[in-house]
Structure formats: structure tokens, C-alpha cells
Amino acid sequence: MNLSQMTKEELASFKSENEKLYNDFKSQGLCLNMSRGNPCSEQLALSLDMLKAFDDGNFMSECGNDVRNYGVPDGIPEAKKLFSEMIGVNTDEIIIFGNSSLNAMFFAVQCAFNKGILGSKPWSEYDKVKFLCPVPGYDRHFKVTQFFGVEMINIPMTPTGPDMDMIEELVKNDETVKGIWCVPQYSNPDGICYSDETVKRFAALKPAAKDFRIFWDNAYCIHHLTDSPKYILNILDEAKKVGNENIVYVFGSTSKVTFPGAGVAVMGGSKENIDELKKYLGISIISHDKMNQLRHVKFFGTFKNMQEHMKKHMSIIAPKFNLVCDKLEKELAPLGIGQWTTPKGGYFISFNAPNGCAKRIVSLCSEAGVTLTGAGATFPYGIDPDDKNIRLAPTYPPIEDLSKAMDLFVICVKIAAAEKLLAE
Structure with missing residues (x-):
């Protein structure tokens, strides 16, 4: 009853x-x-053999760098090739970070606050900065923007993704709306996959703020639970089609593919976006863990194997x-x-x-x-x-x-x- x-x-x-x-x-x-x-x-345990990756004694990247040493702050080329396939970008549109994609997101927000984005005013110079937050959503996303004092606006989720009518209305009329958090494939926690229409509408957004960015956290892009997985459109490709490629940052990692405490995190985007962030990265770090990058490449070999x-x-x-x-x-x-x-x-x-x-x-x-x-x-x-x-x-x-x-x-x-x- x-x-x-x-x-x-x-x-x-x-x-x-x-x-x-x-x-x-x-x-x-x-x-x-x-x-x-x-x-x-x-x-x-599935990834334990990765720890034997250097049993052959070969520590050289194809770019001629000994991965045990300094250098190559944005990632070795073979890692860029492997992980660019995972998140759907070109090899010159990706940065290989350490083990945390959340750290990459924090870095991107921090750079926007301190330096601005592509010549725009730093976010710290605004009286108020706002972010759109599809709900229910990922708590650690929200903690990043809360840390920076950003005003967060709830956006209801629908079976096809966030309420795009609401998003389009908010971004076109308010230049203090600077970004949105998204988990587009198997969203956290609903498990919703954004529809083709939703992805295309995101790619074609016309925000009042030129420095508005979609934080596209594709954390579960290869984490399927059935033999008939759901796939989403590639947002960077869709944005390029409408001349809007700078609107999105794409994130991913192997945190739940290999070892959460020792995975590889990546960030992709337009070449213009990535080139700017690489300049700031070079100030904050000489290189991430290239041994781990090469370890992953040796273990998987190809994206198909992953x-x-x-x-x-x-x-x-x-x-x-x-x-x-x-x-x-x-x-x-x-x-x-x-x-x-x-x-x-x-x-x-x-x-x-x-x-x-x-x-x-x-x-x-x-x-x-x-x-x-x-x-x-x-x-x-x-x-x-x-x-x-x-x-x-x-x-x-x-x-x-x-x-x-x-x-x-x-x-x-x-x-x-x-x-x-x-x-x-």
C-alpha cells in the first residue's frame, strides 16, 4: 500500500x-x-602492473626528455596524444597536470581572479562574480567557487541536462555571470547525459561576459555501467563550428581509472585558452610528475586499451x-x-x-x-x-x-x- x-x-x-x-x-x-x-x-588492483612500467629501465620520453628530471611543464607528447583522445581535443589543446583535475579547475579559477582571461579584467576587480550551478551537483565544484567568494546560482537539472532556457537568459543579461559547472556525461549525482541539443546550446551561448567559461568536467567520459553506453557530443567541436571555441574548458582524469591518489589529470580547450594558461603554469611549476605520465602511457599504450x-x-x-x-x-x-x-x-x-x-x-x-x-x-x-x-x-x-x-x-x-x- x-x-x-x-x-x-x-x-x-x-x-x-x-x-x-x-x-x-x-x-x-x-x-x-x-x-x-x-x-x-x-x-x-586492476592497475597494479603499472608499477612495473619502468622495469625495462627506459625513462626517456619521445621528446628526448628523461622523465625523472625537470622540464616539459605542460606534459610529455605521448601523454598528450593518449589523453587528448580521452577528452576529445587536439594534442596542442591540452595540458597534462598532476593527479587532480580539481586542482586544474582551481588553477583556472585562480588565474581568472588574478590575471583575467584573454585580456579581460581580473575577476577580483569586480564587486561580485557569479557562477551557475546545476543542482544537484558535485560538492567539490561548489567549494572551489565558494572559496573565492563567488555567488552561486542554482540551475535545476532536467532529464536532458541543466535548464538551458534559464542559463541562456542569465548569461546574456549579466556580465558578472562568469561561469558554470558542468558534469556532462553521467552527471554527479544524477547520472544524466546531456542531450545533443543541450551540448549545442552550450556551445552557442552568447554571454554578456566575454570571459564567461563553461567548466566542462567530463570526469566519467569512459565510466560506463552497461554494454550500451551513452555518449555525448564533443562540446569543443560544436563550439568551433559556431566560432565560439574559447567558451569552454574541458577537464578529465584517470583518478577512477587507475589510482585516485596517483592518476593523471588533464585540461583541454581552444589553443588560445591553453596557450595563455600554459604561461601561468610555467610560473607556478617546473614540471608535473612526468614519470607518472609515461607510466600511464606504457601501461595503456592506446586509448582503445584504456x-x-x-x-x-x-x-x-x-x-x-x-x-x-x-x-x-x-x-x-x-x-x-x-x-x-x-x-x-x-x-x-x-x-x-x-x-x-x-x-x-x-x-x-x-x-x-x-x-x-x-x-x-x-x-x-x-x-x-x-x-x-x-x-x-x-x-x-x-x-x-x-x-x-x-x-x-x-x-x-x-x-x-x-x-x-x-x-x-
Whole structure:
């Protein structure tokens, strides 16, 4: 029976039954963590042979640089070739960073504040700078712009991507709107892939600010969960078609491909954008870890091999995503409680509880030993106006632990939903 159709007496009984189940879980002393999208140990093991990459004693890049030494601050050419294919840019339109794409994003924002973009006024000279933030979205994106004191504006997500009507209206009328955060393929946390129309509208934006930039974080471009993956249009190609190639910065990394703490991060864009950022990069660093760049090249060889490698990841984590969705469908769908996504890729499942229940659910789970991403984390400033969105991260726990965590989660959802209805 749908929970909203129950009488007060039935709701009270339903709540009591689930509280008994909840107390049983509390007595088990669980300590399970589903708070971040970390690869599990089996995934990390897939790349262990990379650590043997230099057993042959060859440390030379094809450009003649010994990768153990200084030099080549923007990345060795063979790494540029491999990773330019991954993010869809030319080899002269890419910078190879260290292990963190978030660091590359921070660098780009910092340069805009300190030096401006392509001759425009530095953002620090404005009384106010604004960023558009599709929600729910990636909490660490929002923390970057919050750090710089940027005013963040929520943009609702739709099944085809962010609300483009709203975006077009905001950027064309306000030159203090300087950027937008995007996770275009398997968005964090919804798992939405931007439609062709959405990508084309992004590429053709006509902002009042000449220094407006789309921060296109294509973090999950090769992280598929099915054998029929979803692909998106190449935004830089689309922007070039309409003479607007400077509008976008593209980011990616191997953080969830090889080792999160020792991957390779990249940034792509128009040659004009990249050439300017390379000048600033050369002031801040002599070179990133070129040994790691060459290690990745030796391990994968080709982008096709990297794609094949990701199928091994899929075989490990797809069953975990299926388990989560099956539990939600079996336990909550008949009761009409909440909504959730069934992504075809990426690292998260987005769960929308009844309004006003997310914090309560996360708190109940925590008290019983299961740590979730904080309620509100998927919104700027950590404020979900409806208190409903919870990001579920299935990848890290062993599947037996994940099953226990989800059994507890659905109980907590039932309790919170019953409490809300009883209070109305």
C-alpha cells in the first residue's frame, strides 16, 4: 500500500515495525562508509602492473626528455596524444597536470581572479562574480567557487541536462555571470547525459561576459555501467563550428581509472585558452610528475586499451549499482516513497526522499553505523532548499556490506517518511 494512503493508526504501526528493525541494526555495531565515490580495492588492483612500467629501465620520453628530471611543464607528447583522445581535443589543446583535475579547475579559477582571461579584467576587480550551478551537483565544484567568494546560482537539472532556457537568459543579461559547472556525461549525482541539443546550446551561448567559461568536467567520459553506453557530443567541436571555441574548458582524469591518489589529470580547450594558461603554469611549476605520465602511457599504450580496461571496472561495480537499485525498487517503490536514478555510468545514484526528510535519513543511518554523503552536499553552500536529495555511492564497500547498508537505508527512509506523514 502507498504510504500516503495509510491511516494514522496504520502509519504508527508501520513506523513501530521499522523502528524495531532499525534497533536490530544499531545493535550490530556496523561501521560502513558510502560517503564518497571511491574505487574499491578490486578496482585498484586492476592497475597494479603499472608499477612495473619502468622495469625495462627506459625513462626517456619521445621528446628526448628523461622523465625523472625537470622540464616539459605542460606534459610529455605521448601523454598528450593518449589523453587528448580521452577528452576529445587536439594534442596542442591540452595540458597534462598532476593527479587532480580539481586542482586544474582551481588553477583556472585562480588565474581568472588574478590575471583575467584573454585580456579581460581580473575577476577580483569586480564587486561580485557569479557562477551557475546545476543542482544537484558535485560538492567539490561548489567549494572551489565558494572559496573565492563567488555567488552561486542554482540551475535545476532536467532529464536532458541543466535548464538551458534559464542559463541562456542569465548569461546574456549579466556580465558578472562568469561561469558554470558542468558534469556532462553521467552527471554527479544524477547520472544524466546531456542531450545533443543541450551540448549545442552550450556551445552557442552568447554571454554578456566575454570571459564567461563553461567548466566542462567530463570526469566519467569512459565510466560506463552497461554494454550500451551513452555518449555525448564533443562540446569543443560544436563550439568551433559556431566560432565560439574559447567558451569552454574541458577537464578529465584517470583518478577512477587507475589510482585516485596517483592518476593523471588533464585540461583541454581552444589553443588560445591553453596557450595563455600554459604561461601561468610555467610560473607556478617546473614540471608535473612526468614519470607518472609515461607510466600511464606504457601501461595503456592506446586509448582503445584504456576503454577495454574500463570494462573490467564495469564488471566489478555494475552489480553494486544493480543491487542498490533493486533494493530501492523492491522496498520503496510499492510504498510510493522517494525517487531515484538508474544511471548507465558514472559513480553515483541520486535519491530524492520526501521533502524535508534527507537530513533525518542521513542522521538515522549515521547513528546505526552507515555513513552517507551529508544531506545538502549536492547543493551550493550545502543547502538543499527541499531537504530531499541524498547521493548514494555504491562502489567502495564490498557487496555484502553494501547490501547491509542498503537494508538499513530503506528502513531509515521508511521511518523518516512515516514520521513526516504522522506530523502533518
